[in-house]
Amino acid sequence: MRASDSWTPWPRWWADRGPWDPCIDLLQQEVEFFAHRDPPAVGENQYLTDHGVPHLRRVLDLGAALISRELVGSVTAGETETLYAAALVHDIGLYTAPAGMNVEQLRAGHAALSAAWVVRNAERCRLGVDFARIVAEIVGAHQRTSDLANVQAAAHVSEPAWGDLRPRFLTALLRIADAADICRGRAPIAVYRHHEVAIPPASARHWRANELVDRTSIDLKYRQIVLHLSHDTDPHDPLLRSFYLALRSEFDAFEVDWMRWNQAVDLAIVFKHRGRYIVPGALYAGMLEERERDREP
Numbered sequence: 001m002r003a004s005d006s007w008t009p010w011p012r013w014w015a016d017r018g019p020w021d022p023c024i025d026l027l028q029q030e031v032e033f034f035a036h037r038d039p040p041a042v043g044e045n046q047y048l049t050d051h052g053v054p055h056l057r058r059v060l061d062l063g064a065a066l067i068s069r070e071l072v073g074s075v076t077a078g079e080t081e082t083l084y085a086a087a088l089v090h091d092i093g094l095y096t097a098p099a100g101m102n103v104e105q106l107r108a109g110h111a112a113l114s115a116a117w118v119v120r121n122a123e124r125c126r127l128g129v130d131f132a133r134i135v136a137e138i139v140g141a142h143q144r145t146s147d148l149a150n151v152q153a154a155a156h157v158s159e160p161a162w163g164d165l166r167p168r169f170l171t172a173l174l175r176i177a178d179a180a181d182i183c184r185g186r187a188p189i190a191v192y193r194h195h196e197v198a199i200p201p202a203s204a205r206h207w208r209a210n211e212l213v214d215r216t217s218i219d220l221k222y223r224q225i226v227l228h229l230s231h232d233t234d235p236h237d238p239l240l241r242s243f244y245l246a247l248r249s250e251f252d253a254f255e256v257d258w259m260r261w262n263q264a265v266d267l268a269i270v271f272k273h274r275g276r277y278i279v280p281g282a283l284y285a286g287m288l289e290e291r292e293r294d295r296e297p
Contacts, residue, residue, distance in 0.1 A: 023126040131157055
Protein backbone atom coordinates (compact mmCIF):
# COMPACT_ATOMS: atom_id res chain seq x y z
CA MET A 1 0.00 0.00 0.00
CA ARG A 2 1.31 3.47 -0.84
CA ALA A 3 1.03 5.35 2.43
CA SER A 4 2.43 8.85 2.79
CA ASP A 5 3.33 10.93 5.84
CA SER A 6 1.33 13.79 4.35
CA TRP A 7 -1.71 11.67 3.55
CA THR A 8 -5.00 12.70 5.16
CA PRO A 9 -8.51 11.30 4.54
CA TRP A 10 -10.73 13.31 2.25
CA PRO A 11 -13.96 14.66 3.80
CA ARG A 12 -16.41 11.83 4.36
CA TRP A 13 -20.19 11.88 4.19
CA TRP A 14 -20.57 10.56 7.76
CA ALA A 15 -19.66 12.00 11.14
CA ASP A 16 -18.15 9.03 12.98
CA ARG A 17 -15.58 6.55 11.71
CA GLY A 18 -17.22 3.22 10.98
CA PRO A 19 -15.90 -0.32 10.53
CA TRP A 20 -15.10 0.23 6.85
CA ASP A 21 -13.25 3.53 7.19
CA PRO A 22 -9.84 1.76 7.29
CA CYS A 23 -10.78 0.05 4.01
CA ILE A 24 -11.83 3.34 2.43
CA ASP A 25 -8.60 4.93 3.69
CA LEU A 26 -6.66 2.29 1.75
CA LEU A 27 -8.77 2.81 -1.38
CA GLN A 28 -8.12 6.55 -1.21
CA GLN A 29 -4.38 6.02 -0.88
CA GLU A 30 -4.43 3.78 -3.96
CA VAL A 31 -6.41 6.35 -5.90
CA GLU A 32 -4.10 9.19 -4.88
CA PHE A 33 -1.07 7.15 -5.94
CA PHE A 34 -2.44 6.36 -9.41
CA ALA A 35 -4.64 9.37 -10.18
CA HIS A 36 -2.47 12.29 -9.10
CA ARG A 37 -1.94 13.19 -12.77
CA ASP A 38 -4.28 15.73 -14.28
CA PRO A 39 -5.44 14.61 -16.78
CA PRO A 40 -4.25 10.98 -16.82
CA ALA A 41 -1.33 10.33 -19.11
CA VAL A 42 -0.87 6.64 -19.79
CA GLY A 43 0.64 7.35 -23.19
CA GLU A 44 2.34 10.15 -25.07
CA ASN A 45 -0.82 10.85 -27.05
CA GLN A 46 -3.27 10.60 -24.16
CA TYR A 47 -5.97 13.23 -24.49
CA LEU A 48 -8.72 12.04 -22.16
CA THR A 49 -10.45 14.73 -20.15
CA ASP A 50 -9.62 14.89 -16.46
CA HIS A 51 -10.33 11.68 -14.58
CA GLY A 52 -7.77 12.39 -11.88
CA VAL A 53 -8.02 13.51 -8.27
CA PRO A 54 -9.79 16.83 -9.07
CA HIS A 55 -12.52 14.95 -10.96
CA LEU A 56 -12.86 12.33 -8.24
CA ARG A 57 -13.25 14.96 -5.54
CA ARG A 58 -15.91 16.77 -7.56
CA VAL A 59 -17.80 13.49 -8.10
CA LEU A 60 -17.61 12.85 -4.36
CA ASP A 61 -19.02 16.31 -3.64
CA LEU A 62 -21.88 15.76 -6.08
CA GLY A 63 -22.48 12.28 -4.70
CA ALA A 64 -22.72 13.65 -1.17
CA ALA A 65 -25.56 15.92 -2.29
CA LEU A 66 -27.32 13.19 -4.28
CA ILE A 67 -27.42 10.77 -1.34
CA SER A 68 -28.29 13.42 1.24
CA ARG A 69 -31.48 13.25 3.30
CA GLU A 70 -32.84 16.22 1.36
CA LEU A 71 -32.96 14.16 -1.83
CA VAL A 72 -33.16 10.55 -0.61
CA GLY A 73 -35.75 9.82 2.04
CA SER A 74 -34.22 6.61 3.32
CA VAL A 75 -30.57 5.59 3.04
CA THR A 76 -28.45 3.38 5.28
CA ALA A 77 -24.92 3.99 6.50
CA GLY A 78 -23.84 0.99 4.43
CA GLU A 79 -25.26 2.48 1.24
CA THR A 80 -23.55 5.79 1.96
CA GLU A 81 -20.14 4.17 2.41
CA THR A 82 -20.65 1.86 -0.57
CA LEU A 83 -21.37 4.79 -2.89
CA TYR A 84 -18.36 6.65 -1.52
CA ALA A 85 -16.07 3.67 -2.11
CA ALA A 86 -17.41 3.18 -5.65
CA ALA A 87 -16.94 6.87 -6.46
CA LEU A 88 -13.34 6.69 -5.26
CA VAL A 89 -12.34 3.86 -7.61
CA HIS A 90 -14.75 4.24 -10.54
CA ASP A 91 -12.00 5.47 -12.92
CA ILE A 92 -8.96 3.63 -11.53
CA GLY A 93 -8.97 1.35 -14.58
CA LEU A 94 -7.65 4.27 -16.63
CA TYR A 95 -4.42 4.08 -14.66
CA THR A 96 -4.09 0.33 -14.19
CA ALA A 97 -4.87 -0.79 -17.74
CA PRO A 98 -2.58 -3.27 -19.49
CA ALA A 99 0.22 -1.71 -21.50
CA GLY A 100 -0.52 -1.15 -25.16
CA MET A 101 -4.19 -0.16 -24.94
CA ASN A 102 -4.97 2.79 -27.16
CA VAL A 103 -7.08 5.72 -26.04
CA GLU A 104 -10.32 4.49 -27.60
CA GLN A 105 -9.97 1.02 -26.03
CA LEU A 106 -9.18 2.61 -22.70
CA ARG A 107 -12.15 4.95 -22.83
CA ALA A 108 -14.57 2.19 -23.80
CA GLY A 109 -13.29 -0.40 -21.34
CA HIS A 110 -12.19 1.57 -18.31
CA ALA A 111 -15.30 0.75 -16.23
CA ALA A 112 -14.70 -2.99 -16.61
CA LEU A 113 -11.00 -2.46 -15.88
CA SER A 114 -11.89 -0.54 -12.71
CA ALA A 115 -14.25 -3.31 -11.59
CA ALA A 116 -11.57 -5.93 -12.22
CA TRP A 117 -9.09 -3.92 -10.14
CA VAL A 118 -11.53 -3.86 -7.20
CA VAL A 119 -11.94 -7.64 -7.27
CA ARG A 120 -8.23 -8.24 -7.77
CA ASN A 121 -7.25 -6.01 -4.84
CA ALA A 122 -10.09 -6.85 -2.47
CA GLU A 123 -7.99 -8.61 0.12
CA ARG A 124 -5.14 -6.11 -0.03
CA CYS A 125 -7.58 -3.22 0.51
CA ARG A 126 -9.42 -5.07 3.30
CA LEU A 127 -12.57 -5.37 1.24
CA GLY A 128 -14.90 -8.15 2.33
CA VAL A 129 -15.95 -10.53 -0.42
CA ASP A 130 -19.56 -9.28 -0.57
CA PHE A 131 -18.50 -5.63 -0.36
CA ALA A 132 -15.91 -6.01 -3.13
CA ARG A 133 -18.41 -7.78 -5.37
CA ILE A 134 -21.01 -5.02 -4.97
CA VAL A 135 -18.54 -2.16 -5.39
CA ALA A 136 -17.18 -3.84 -8.54
CA GLU A 137 -20.69 -4.27 -9.93
CA ILE A 138 -21.49 -0.58 -9.37
CA VAL A 139 -18.18 0.59 -10.84
CA GLY A 140 -18.46 -1.73 -13.83
CA ALA A 141 -21.83 -0.22 -14.81
CA HIS A 142 -21.05 3.46 -14.32
CA GLN A 143 -20.72 4.22 -18.04
CA ARG A 144 -23.78 5.37 -19.96
CA THR A 145 -23.47 2.43 -22.37
CA SER A 146 -24.19 -0.03 -19.54
CA ASP A 147 -27.76 -1.20 -18.98
CA LEU A 148 -28.86 -0.44 -15.42
CA ALA A 149 -31.28 -3.36 -15.61
CA ASN A 150 -28.28 -5.70 -15.50
CA VAL A 151 -27.29 -4.42 -12.03
CA GLN A 152 -29.00 -6.25 -9.19
CA ALA A 153 -31.72 -4.22 -7.50
CA ALA A 154 -31.02 -5.56 -4.00
CA ALA A 155 -28.13 -7.30 -2.29
CA HIS A 156 -27.12 -8.32 1.20
CA VAL A 157 -23.77 -7.67 2.84
CA SER A 158 -22.97 -9.84 5.83
CA GLU A 159 -19.60 -8.29 6.67
CA PRO A 160 -19.85 -5.77 8.17
CA ALA A 161 -23.45 -6.03 9.38
CA TRP A 162 -24.83 -3.50 6.93
CA GLY A 163 -27.80 -5.56 5.84
CA ASP A 164 -29.47 -4.85 2.52
CA LEU A 165 -28.12 -2.53 -0.18
CA ARG A 166 -29.54 -1.24 -3.47
CA PRO A 167 -26.69 -1.62 -5.99
CA ARG A 168 -28.78 -0.49 -8.97
CA PHE A 169 -29.86 2.66 -7.17
CA LEU A 170 -26.30 3.41 -6.05
CA THR A 171 -25.09 2.89 -9.63
CA ALA A 172 -27.66 5.41 -10.83
CA LEU A 173 -26.44 7.98 -8.30
CA LEU A 174 -22.81 7.42 -9.31
CA ARG A 175 -23.67 7.81 -12.99
CA ILE A 176 -25.49 11.07 -12.32
CA ALA A 177 -22.63 12.45 -10.20
CA ASP A 178 -20.07 11.42 -12.83
CA ALA A 179 -22.06 12.86 -15.74
CA ALA A 180 -22.73 16.07 -13.81
CA ASP A 181 -19.04 16.90 -13.46
CA ILE A 182 -19.03 19.39 -16.30
CA CYS A 183 -16.57 22.27 -16.09
CA ARG A 184 -13.58 23.85 -17.75
CA GLY A 185 -11.35 22.16 -15.16
CA ARG A 186 -12.08 18.80 -16.80
CA ALA A 187 -10.61 19.90 -20.12
CA PRO A 188 -7.66 22.27 -19.56
CA ILE A 189 -7.34 24.46 -22.62
CA ALA A 190 -3.53 24.12 -22.64
CA VAL A 191 -3.79 20.32 -22.89
CA TYR A 192 -6.41 20.67 -25.63
CA ARG A 193 -4.15 22.95 -27.66
CA HIS A 194 -1.27 20.49 -27.27
CA HIS A 195 -3.30 17.56 -28.64
CA GLU A 196 -5.72 19.51 -30.85
CA VAL A 197 -4.61 17.94 -34.15
CA ALA A 198 -4.88 14.37 -32.86
CA ILE A 199 -8.22 14.68 -31.06
CA PRO A 200 -11.16 13.18 -32.99
CA PRO A 201 -13.91 15.69 -33.92
CA ALA A 202 -16.43 14.33 -31.39
CA SER A 203 -13.89 14.52 -28.57
CA ALA A 204 -12.84 18.01 -29.67
CA ARG A 205 -16.44 19.22 -29.38
CA HIS A 206 -16.60 17.71 -25.90
CA TRP A 207 -13.46 19.56 -24.84
CA ARG A 208 -14.73 22.87 -26.23
CA ALA A 209 -18.10 22.41 -24.53
CA ASN A 210 -16.46 21.98 -21.13
CA GLU A 211 -14.93 25.42 -21.57
CA LEU A 212 -18.46 26.90 -21.51
CA VAL A 213 -19.17 25.80 -17.92
CA ASP A 214 -17.42 27.07 -14.78
CA ARG A 215 -18.77 24.38 -12.45
CA THR A 216 -21.76 22.21 -11.58
CA SER A 217 -23.64 22.21 -8.29
CA ILE A 218 -26.75 20.58 -6.84
CA ASP A 219 -29.31 22.92 -5.29
CA LEU A 220 -30.86 20.93 -2.45
CA LYS A 221 -33.55 23.52 -1.71
CA TYR A 222 -34.95 23.64 -5.24
CA ARG A 223 -33.88 20.10 -6.13
CA GLN A 224 -32.03 20.84 -9.32
CA ILE A 225 -28.68 20.28 -10.97
CA VAL A 226 -27.21 23.67 -11.85
CA LEU A 227 -24.69 24.17 -14.65
CA HIS A 228 -23.00 27.50 -13.92
CA LEU A 229 -22.17 28.91 -17.34
CA SER A 230 -19.08 31.03 -17.86
CA HIS A 231 -19.80 34.74 -18.04
CA ASP A 232 -18.97 35.00 -21.74
CA THR A 233 -20.88 31.84 -22.72
CA ASP A 234 -23.86 32.12 -25.05
CA PRO A 235 -26.63 29.94 -23.51
CA HIS A 236 -27.78 29.19 -27.07
CA ASP A 237 -24.43 27.59 -27.95
CA PRO A 238 -25.29 24.18 -29.47
CA LEU A 239 -22.32 22.59 -27.68
CA LEU A 240 -24.20 23.01 -24.39
CA ARG A 241 -27.09 20.98 -25.72
CA SER A 242 -24.97 17.81 -25.85
CA PHE A 243 -24.24 18.11 -22.13
CA TYR A 244 -27.87 18.67 -21.27
CA LEU A 245 -29.00 15.70 -23.36
CA ALA A 246 -26.28 13.43 -21.92
CA LEU A 247 -27.22 14.32 -18.36
CA ARG A 248 -30.92 14.05 -19.12
CA SER A 249 -30.35 10.60 -20.63
CA GLU A 250 -29.13 9.33 -17.25
CA PHE A 251 -32.58 10.05 -15.84
CA ASP A 252 -34.37 8.78 -18.93
CA ALA A 253 -32.60 5.43 -18.48
CA PHE A 254 -34.68 4.81 -15.36
CA GLU A 255 -38.09 3.20 -15.40
CA VAL A 256 -41.05 5.53 -14.89
CA ASP A 257 -41.20 6.67 -11.24
CA TRP A 258 -38.09 4.58 -10.48
CA MET A 259 -36.47 7.35 -8.45
CA ARG A 260 -39.63 7.75 -6.40
CA TRP A 261 -39.76 4.01 -5.73
CA ASN A 262 -36.32 4.42 -4.19
CA GLN A 263 -37.55 7.38 -2.14
CA ALA A 264 -35.49 9.84 -4.16
CA VAL A 265 -36.69 13.02 -5.82
CA ASP A 266 -36.59 13.82 -9.52
CA LEU A 267 -34.04 16.53 -10.24
CA ALA A 268 -34.47 19.31 -12.77
CA ILE A 269 -31.50 20.46 -14.87
CA VAL A 270 -30.98 24.21 -15.23
CA PHE A 271 -28.36 26.66 -16.44
CA LYS A 272 -27.27 29.66 -14.35
CA HIS A 273 -25.88 32.51 -16.39
CA ARG A 274 -25.02 35.99 -15.10
CA GLY A 275 -27.22 35.46 -12.05
CA ARG A 276 -30.23 34.26 -14.04
CA TYR A 277 -31.62 30.71 -14.13
CA ILE A 278 -32.48 29.25 -17.54
CA VAL A 279 -34.50 26.08 -18.14
CA PRO A 280 -32.74 24.31 -21.06
CA GLY A 281 -35.90 22.57 -22.29
CA ALA A 282 -37.71 25.88 -22.66
CA LEU A 283 -34.64 27.47 -24.24
CA TYR A 284 -34.32 24.74 -26.88
CA ALA A 285 -38.06 24.72 -27.54
CA GLY A 286 -37.88 28.45 -28.21
CA MET A 287 -34.93 27.97 -30.55
CA LEU A 288 -36.89 25.31 -32.45
CA GLU A 289 -39.89 27.62 -32.80
CA GLU A 290 -37.63 30.37 -34.15
CA ARG A 291 -36.20 28.02 -36.78
CA GLU A 292 -39.69 26.96 -37.80
CA ARG A 293 -40.77 30.59 -38.20
CA ASP A 294 -37.67 31.28 -40.29
CA ARG A 295 -38.69 28.48 -42.67
CA GLU A 296 -42.15 29.89 -43.20
CA PRO A 297 -42.62 31.65 -46.55
